[in-house]
Amino acid sequence: MLRQLRKDAGKERDDAAEWLEISQQTLSKIELGRQTIKAPHVRLLCQLYDVDAGTLDNLLRLAKEANQRGWWVAYRDTVPESFRRFVGHEADAAAIWDYQAEYVPGLLQTPAYVAAITRASRPNASDAEVNRSVSLRRERQERLDEGEPPQLRFYLNEAVIRRTVGGAEVMREQLEHLVAAGTADHIELRIVPFSAGAHAAMSASFIMMRFPDEPEPAFAYVENDRGAVYQEDPGDIDRYNLILSELDRVALSHVSSRSMIESAAESL
Missing domain, CATH: 1.10.260.40 (lambda repressor-like DNA-binding domains)
Known part of the structure; x- marks a missing residue:
């Protein structure tokens, strides 16, 4: 306003x-x-x-x-403060670039896939905690589908679609969901194939966001087991813009990526 x-x-x-x-x-x-x-x-x-x-x-x-807490405060016992802040930014973004080396990006995960990776990363998690993780993912996805969603550009290491998570049935459902999500006008999904060899994004997965009325991304978000880092300095932004340009160079096209995902699903 x-x-x-x-x-x-x-x-x-x-x-x-x-x-x-x-x-x-x-x-x-x-x-x-x-x-x-x-x-x-x-x-x-x-x-x-x-x-x-x-x-x-x-x-x-x-x-x-x-100054009051956002909707994601209901999940304060499930996710750290750094990620709750991230979810708030995610809802305001005009464009999001997401490179993931190990798992399907959260905005594209199916409930069964969320449950499987939650149990793998947190072996002691209760059923209630797993269910809350699933609910948080679903709410994030629903909120980004409302109104005018941001432009979403996902880059996935080929290992993401090759590693069977939760068993063949769960993984097949997840891969089919990726294929379906890739048909949306605001989503671009590209695979970084093993054949690309060494590439600029190998050091870590990351997410960049650009907000309305801003010409450049505002930050790069890098997670670790103990929290996350927001890299906002101009030099950091330049570095990650370079990484994105390199990902564009080595990743398969959107169409070829879809074909590879379909082939991976059929092989399960």
């Missing part, structure tokens, strides 16, 4: 940032919902944008609510 009010008032982002005495980057994060805004700043911006009292009251209420 603040972004639209600024545009309606004919103000540029640097005008608003200078008015608040903050950086344009900070203002961008506020307008994208990636950083909360305090009530005094809301009042100042409304003064700059010549906003009526009713709209101001509504914005102040929304600013207060923005």
